[in-house]
Structures are given as structure tokens and as C-alpha cells.
Amino acid sequence: MLTSIKGKSVIVTGGSKGIGRGIAQVFAAQGAQITLIARDEAALKTAASEMGDHVRYDIADVGDWDEIKAAVDRTAKVQGGLDIMCANAGYFPQTKIVDMNVEEWDSVMACNLRSAFLAVKASIPYFETAGKGRVVLTSSITGAVTGFPGWSHYGASKAGQLGFLKTAAMELSRYNTTINAVMPGNIYTEGLQGLGQDYLDTMAASIPLKRLGAVEDIGNAALFFASDEAGYITGQQMIVDGGQILPESLEAIGEI
Numbered sequence: 001m002l003t004s005i006k007g008k009s010v011i012v013t014g015g016s017k018g019i020g021r022g023i024a025q026v027f028a029a030q031g032a033q034i035t036l037i038a039r040d041e042a043a044l045k046t047a048a049s050e051m052g053d054h055v056r057y058d059i060a061d062v063g064d065w066d067e068i069k070a071a072v073d074r075t076a077k078v079q080g081g082l083d084i085m086c087a088n089a090g091y092f093p094q095t096k097i098v099d100m101n102v103e104e105w106d107s108v109m110a111c112n113l114r115s116a117f118l119a120v121k122a123s124i125p126y127f128e129t130a131g132k133g134r135v136v137l138t139s140s141i142t143g144a145v146t147g148f149p150g151w152s153h154y155g156a157s158k159a160g161q162l163g164f165l166k167t168a169a170m171e172l173s174r175y176n177t178t179i180n181a182v183m184p185g186n187i188y189t190e191g192l193q194g195l196g197q198d199y200l201d202t203m204a205a206s207i208p209l210k211r212l213g214a215v216e217d218i219g220n221a222a223l224f225f226a227s228d229e230a231g232y233i234t235g236q237q238m239i240v241d242g243g244q245i246l247p248e249s250l251e252a253i254g255e256i
Contacts, residue, residue, distance in 0.1 A: 002223065002224065002227040002228075002229055003227055003228040003229060004030065004031070005027065005030050005031070005032045005083075005084070005223070005226060005227070006030060006031030006032065007031060007032070007033060008032045008033065008083040008084060009032075009033050009075070009076070009079035009080060009081050009082050009083045009084070010024075010027050010032045010033065010034045010035070010083065010084040010085075010086065010226075011034070011035050011037060011071075011072065011075055011082065011084070011085050011086065011119070011123075012024045012027070012034060012035070012036055012037070012086040012088055013037045013038070013062045013068075013085075013086065013087055013088050013089040013115060013119055014037075014038055014062065014088045014089030014090060014138075015034075015035075015036030015037060015038060015044075015047065015057075015086075015088065016036055016038040016040055016043035016044045016046075016047045016057070017038075017040075017043055017047070017189070017190055017191075018187075018189035018190055018191055018215065019088060019138055019184060019187055019189060019215050019218050019219075020036070020038075020086070020088040020089065020138070021036075021047050021215065022187075022189075022214070022215020022216050022218055022219045023086050023088060023136075023138070023215070023218060023219040023222045024036055024047070024051060024055065024086075024219075025051060025215070025216070025219060026216055026219030026220055026222070026223050027084075027086075027219070027222075027223065027226075028051040028052055028054060028055050030223065031054065032054065032084070033054050033079045033080075034051070034054060034055045034056070035055075035056050035057065035058055035071075035075040035078075035079065036048055036055065036056070036057040036058070037057070037058050037059075037060050037062060037068070037071050037075075037089075038057075038059070038060075038062070038089070039059060039060070039061055039062075041057075041059050044057035044058075044059065045057065056075075056078065058071040058074055058075060059071075062089040062111065062115035062118065062119065063110035063111055063114050063115045063118070064118075065118050065121075065122075068115070068118045068119060068122050069118075069121075069122045071122075072085075072119070072122040072123060072126075073122075076126050081126050081129065081130055082123055082126035082127070082130075082133070083130065083132075083133060083134065084133070084134045084135075084136070084226045085119055085120065085123040085133070085134070085135045085136070086135075086136045086138070086222055086226075087115065087116040087119040087120065087135065087136070087137050087138070088136075088137075088138040089111055089112070089115045089116075089119075090111055090112040090115075090138065090154075090157070090158075091108070091111055091112070091191065092108075092142075092151060092154040092191060093108065093153075093154075094150035094151060094195070095150055095153075096149055096150050096152075097152050100152070100153065104153065105153045108153040108154055108157055109153065109156075109157050109160075111157075112154065112157035112158065112160075112161070113157040113158075113160045113161060113164070116137055116161050116164060117164060119135075120135055120168060120172075120179070123135065124172070124175065124177075127172070127175040127176075127177045128175045131175070131176055132175070132176040132177060133172070133175060133176070133177035133178075134177065134178055134179075134225065134226045134230075135168075135172065135177065135178070135179035135180075136179075136180060136181070136182060136222045136225045136226055137161050137165060137179065137180070137181040137182070138181070138182055138184065138218065138222075139158045139159075139161045139162055139165075139181040139182065139183045139184075139237060140154070140155075140158040140183055140184055141183050141184070141185050141239060141241050141244065141245055142154060142155045142158055143155030143156055143157070143158040143159035143160075144158060144159045144162050144183065144237075145183070145239070145245050146244075146245060158183075161181060162181060162237060165179060165180070165181050165235055165237070166235050168235075169234040169235030170235070172234075173234065178225070178230065178231065178233060178234035179234060179235065180225040180230070180233060180234060180235070180236050180237065180238070181236070181237040181238070182218055182221045182222055182225070182237070182238050182240055183237050183238065183239045183240065183241070184213060184217075184218050184240055184241065185207070185213060185239070185240065185241025185242060185244040185245070186203045186204075186207070186212050186213065186241070186244065187212060187213040187214065187215060187217070187218060188200075188212040188213065188214060188215070189215060192212070200212065203244075205250075205253070206244065206247070206250060206253060207241070207242040207243060207244045208242060208243035208244070208246060208247065208253065209242035209243055211242065212242075213240060213241065213242055217240055218240055221238050221240050225238070
């Protein structure tokens, strides 16, 4: 059993929907104080209201330094500091390179990669004051391990997070702070549903465990990285994909 995080101050960026919401739900069930940060106030309000009295929200563009810094500062003031930053915000429009414009590339990089850097940077003063901290990044198998047509920008941003992770782990060590990444496979979220039932069925069939992941699967991995028990683990990544990257081919799945 992991040491309790009850009462600890947690931020989850992109926490209004999908994996971020799942992470927040897992942490809320453990009694943490949580702030969800995103841009959609209606979605934030709904998510926070369904998680209990210890969950609040703050509206900010996670790719904007002034906005994310102000949101982190407000959270720390309300929650008595900051213990855990879950830099989760991200999205994955599907556009092939030949059709992609520069604005879409930059938008994905800002939301997925730039925001991770900004969230960590804004958290450092509070980790320094506390003498410890935890950062959990939500990366992906896409980019670092696998590829999929239409997700060159998404894959690049998620692989970029892992590059950032290595040096960040060294720099954050002076604050007794760890940083690690969860790398989800295909997780059943609103975004994945938008890709259509054929995609969902095909992906589930290509996974050895024969199902898509649940947001709680990622939340549980994030909870471990945020725990005292993971205090000697930093700069690492954990793939949570039901074995999706293991088969050499679909024929291998058929042999199971």
C-alpha cells in the first residue's frame, strides 16, 4: 500500500477531460487537494463538481507563461503550497504532413510540449520552499516508440517531453524533486471516441489484453510516481498500454 497523499497539494493541467480527469479522480479518491487547470470553464466546473469538495479549478492557457504561472501561484496560495505537478495537458488533431499548416504544428507543440516546460518552471519555487516535490508528465507511446499517420506533430511533442525529462530530472534534483513520465497507449477517452468505432475496435484487437485502457490505469501509474515509495525514481518513463507495442505483427496477436 502506498503512503497516503491525503491533504497534499496537486495540480493537474488539462484536468477537465480525458486522461487528466482520470488522474485527478484517482488523486481525489486519495484525499488530495487538487486544482484542475484548463481553458474550458464549463468542462472544468463539471469535472470539479463531480470529484468532491477538495477539488477546485483555475482557467488558464497552459501554453502561456503568464497565465500558467499565475494559476500555479493562485493554487499554491489556496492549497498551502504545491507538492505534485501533473503536467498532462495535450491534444491530438489528426492531419498528415502534406496537409498540415504551420499554425497547427505550433499549436500542438505549445499545448503538449511547451506547456510541460512552463508547468515545471512555474512549480520550482514551491518545490524549493518545501524542500521536495513530484512532477509527473503524461507522454505517449506515440512518437517515442510508435508512429501513426496524421500524428507527426503529436508524436514529436510527446517524444520531446521525454527529451526534456532527462535534463529536468538532473536540474530538479537540487530541490529534492523527481520527474517521471507515464506513456499511455490507447486509452478510452472523449478524444479517442472522436476517431470512430472502427478505430476503437481495430486498436482493441491489436492489444494483447484485448481492450483499450481506462483513464484510471494512467491515474494509478501517476499516483505511484507521486508517492513517497517512488522517491528514488527520477528521469524514467512507464509504458501503460496493455502490451500494445509488444507484438511484431497482427499475426502475433492471432497466436495468443
